[in-house]
Each structure stands twice: as structure tokens, then as C-alpha cells.
Amino acid sequence: MDLWKLSPLLEEIHFDRxxxxxxxxxxxxxxxxxxHTAVRQRITDIFTTEDTEIQNIAKKTLIKQSEVVMHLPVKxxxxxxxxxxxxxxxxxxxxxxxxxxxLLPNWKHLPVAYHGRASSIRVSGTDFHRxxxxxxxxxxxxxxxxxSKSLDFELEIGLIIGKNSEIGESVSTEQAENYIFGLxxxxxxxxxxxxxxxxxxxxxxxxxxxxxxxSPWVVTMEAMEPFKSEGPEQNPPVLDYLTxxxxxxxxxxxxxxxxxxxxxxxxxxxxxxxxxxxxxxQQIAHHTVNGCNLNIGDILASGTISGSEPxxxxxxxxxxxxxxNPIKLSENSERKFIQDFDTVTMRGFSQKEGIKIGxxxxxxxxxxxx
Numbered sequence: 001m002d003l004w005k006l007s008p009l010l011e012e013i014h015f016d017r018x019x020x021x022x023x024x025x026x027x028x029x030x031x032x033x034x035x036h037t038a039v040r041q042r043i044t045d046i047f048t049t050e051d052t053e054i055q056n057i058a059k060k061t062l063i064k065q066s067e068v069v070m071h072l073p074v075k076x077x078x079x080x081x082x083x084x085x086x087x088x089x090x091x092x093x094x095x096x097x098x099x100x101x102x103l104l105p106n107w108k109h110l111p112v113a114y115h116g117r118a119s120s121i122r123v124s125g126t127d128f129h130r131x132x133x134x135x136x137x138x139x140x141x142x143x144x145x146x147x148s149k150s151l152d153f154e155l156e157i158g159l160i161i162g163k164n165s166e167i168g169e170s171v172s173t174e175q176a177e178n179y180i181f182g183l184x185x186x187x188x189x190x191x192x193x194x195x196x197x198x199x200x201x202x203x204x205x206x207x208x209x210x211x212x213x214x215s216p217w218v219v220t221m222e223a224m225e226p227f228k229s230e231g232p233e234q235n236p237p238v239l240d241y242l243t244x245x246x247x248x249x250x251x252x253x254x255x256x257x258x259x260x261x262x263x264x265x266x267x268x269x270x271x272x273x274x275x276x277x278x279x280x281x282q283q284i285a286h287h288t289v290n291g292c293n294l295n296i297g298d299i300l301a302s303g304t305i306s307g308s309e310p311x312x313x314x315x316x317x318x319x320x321x322x323x324x325n326p327i328k329l330s331e332n333s334e335r336k337f338i339q340d341f342d343t344v345t346m347r348g349f350s351q352k353e354g355i356k357i358g359x360x361x362x363x364x365x366x367x368x369x370x
Contacts, residue, residue: 001043005061009046009054013038024075025218026297029162029181036162036181037222070216072123073184074160074297079118080287081156081188081208081301082111084278086232088306091318096196108236111278111286113303116188117209121299123216124185124362130340130369131210133194147369148191148207150323151338154304155256155314155346157273158186158214159280161298168291173244176281177221179294183250185215185346185362186301192317192337214299215346217360224357227251227350229274238282241289248279252359254305254348256314261341264330268319271305271312273348340368 007017015035019028029036046058083089086103089112093102106112122128130151134143162181165171171179188208195207231249252273259265283300304314313319316337319327323336338344344366348359 082303086277088304150192154188156186173281176284182218182220215362264333
């Protein structure tokens with residue numbers, strides 16, 4: 001839909017409709033939730049009216065998806081990646097630390113996160129090259145320089161910040177949802193072997209900053225209202241600034257498909273965003289409790305979304321348990337991690353009582369290292 005061509009039908013809403021000529025949504029987002037809500041409702045009314053004159057105008061604004069090139073929906077200033085699935089954190093802890101004490105002492109007390117690289121986030125459909133870096137083989141005392149042999153996806157949801165906050169200002173869990181414009185599918189690609197060698201003591205660097213990808217469609221929080229869900233019980237009780245009331249999780253059904261160059265293909269994971277231990281309101285409250293500011297267009301990613309069943313794990317690291325248990329794409333094709341020319345496609349939707357909201361997909365092909 002070309003919103004600029006549709007804008008004459010939006011005259012009753014008072015805002016500068018030239019925002020629809022911009023390459024990104026940032027200026028529209030800056031108009032505030034009251035405008036977002038009014039525009040969304042007016043567009044709904046336009047496309048459901050029985051007025052034939054309005055219908056004819058509206059139909060002329062529609063464009064076939066096959067005829068458009070998708071772009072990043074927002075100009076991304078900053079990117080923060082969380083680690084908010086207890087199932088994922090537990091699985092990783094079992095693999096790399098003490099299986100009896102998989103979670104680090106801080107994990108149930110705060111939403112763990114790190115700052116990522118915003119400039120390397122790309123839209124669905126963008127191919128990218130396998131990253132290179134230092135890897136330390138298990139049978140060697142020294143690292144080697146090599147393309148990653150353990151390239152992985154991470155199934156996540158990204159929230160797009162829809163309101164600025166000031167340095168020194170803390171956003172409460174009660175206020176937090178007013179700072180979210182909408183949600184996208186997010187793939188935080190990871191080089192596990194590079195990460196294993198580099199992450200102590202400051203966390204991942206080259207293992208994460210080479211490429212991340214998002215879906216081009218932003219689903220607004222108003223659209224997600226019917227799909228609010230209760231999250232898991234948090235025990236021990238959290239500190240006061242992380243307490244919240246009401247349902248703060250969201251029921252979003254998610255899947256990951258791997259397609260090989262030879263045509264072999266399989267859905268390797270099916271899970272749900274509602275399983276997350278730390279919700280988005282808590283993530284924003286923690287992110288800003290020290291006075292860190294938020295800017296319109298920033299992305300906060302959920303961290304890998306995993307469920308309790310092996311088929312609901314959100315990364316190859318978990319699905320194959322570090323490469324020990326390959327998964328089949330077909331009778332003659334299996335994967336421990338992602339190979340060259342594989343395409344990984346993540347999809348998502350919410351559905352309830354006849355209402356279905358689609359997130360589209362985020363899909364990328366891996367090319368050999370340069």
C-alpha cells in the first residue's frame with residue numbers, strides 16, 4: 001500500500017502526511033501513539049467501507065508484493081540483545097558449564113543483555129558471507145584463523161522503540177509499553193566457534209557483529225493487544241523496579257526452516273514467544289534504570305526463544321546439542337550447523353478467536369567466506 005497516495009483520505013487526522021514520503025518510519029513513529037492508532041483505525045475503516053468511491057481510491061494505492069523491494073523499516077540507531085529465555089540459558093549453561101548449576105547467579109535477578117552492532121542489521125532477503133575469525137580447536141593450545149565452522153541462527157523477536165527517553169530518566173514497567181512502536185522477527189546470526197574463544201571476559205564480539213536480520217513488516221502493539229499472555233512465574237521475586245502487573249508476554253507462534261541448495265528442506269524448530277522468562281516491559285525498565293536513554297528506531301532483541309521440548313529450541317546449538325546430534329533435512333541431508341548456500345527462514349503469526357496477525361518472514365542465504 002502506498003500511504004502517500006492514500007493520504008488524501010487521512011485528512012481528518014491532523015499530522016504532516018509528508019512523513020509517508022520518507023524512506024524509514026522514524027518520523028511517523030515520532031508523531032506518537034495517538035496518531036499511530038488513529039491512522040491504523042482510519043485505514044481499517046477505508047478498506048472495510050461500503051462506499052464505492054472510497055474503495056476505488058483505496059484499491060489504486062495497493063501494490064503487489066512481488067513488485068516491491070523490501071527495505072529496513074526504520075533507521076536503527078542502537079541495538080541491544082537480551083538473553084531472556086530460561087530454557088535457552090539453561091541449555092547453554094548445561095553445555096558449557098555445570099549441568100547442575102546451569103544458570104549464573106545473576107540470571108533470575110535481572111534481564112541479562114549486551115549492546116550489539118546496529119550497522120550490520122539487514123532486511124530479510126539479504127544474502128551474507130560466512131564470517132571469519134580466531135577459532136581455538138579443542139586439540140590445540142593456540143587459535144587458528146578460519147571461516148566459522150559452527151554458524152548458527154538465533155530465533156528472536158525484536159521490539160522497535162517508539163518514544164525517546166532522556167539521559168537520567170528511568171522508564172518503569174508500567175510505562176514501558178508506551179515506548180514500544182511494534183515488533184519484528186529477528187535473526188541474531190552467531191558464529192559459535194568464534195564466540196567460544198573470544199567471549200571471556202567481555203562477551204561476544206566478532207561472533208555476533210557480522211550480520212543480523214529482521215523482517216520488513218512491523219506489527220504494532222495495538223495489533224498485538226488481543227494476544228497478551230501470562231508469562232512463567234518468576235522465582236525468586238524480582239526487585240521492585242522489575243515488578244509489574246497484568247499480562248506482559250505475547251502469544252506469537254514461531255518456526256524456523258532450513259533449505260539446502262540441493263532442495264532438501266525441513267522445519268527444524270517450532271516455539272512461542274510467550275515462553276520468555278523476562279518480558280519486554282522488564283527489559284526496558286532494566287535497560288533504563290541507570291538513566292540510559294532510548295531513541296526512536298532503537299531495537300531491543302529478546303534473545304533466543306526456546307521452549308521446553310527439543311523441537312522448540314531456537315538455535316542449532318541447542319537443536320543439535322553442540323553438533324553432537326545432527327538433524328535431518330531429508331533422507332540424505334543432515335546438519336550440525338548452517339552450511340554454505342543454506343537458507344534459513346523464520347516465520348511468525350498470532351491467532352486467536354478468528355483473528356490472525358502475520359509477521360511475514362525473515363529469510364537469508366549464507367554465502368561462502370570472501
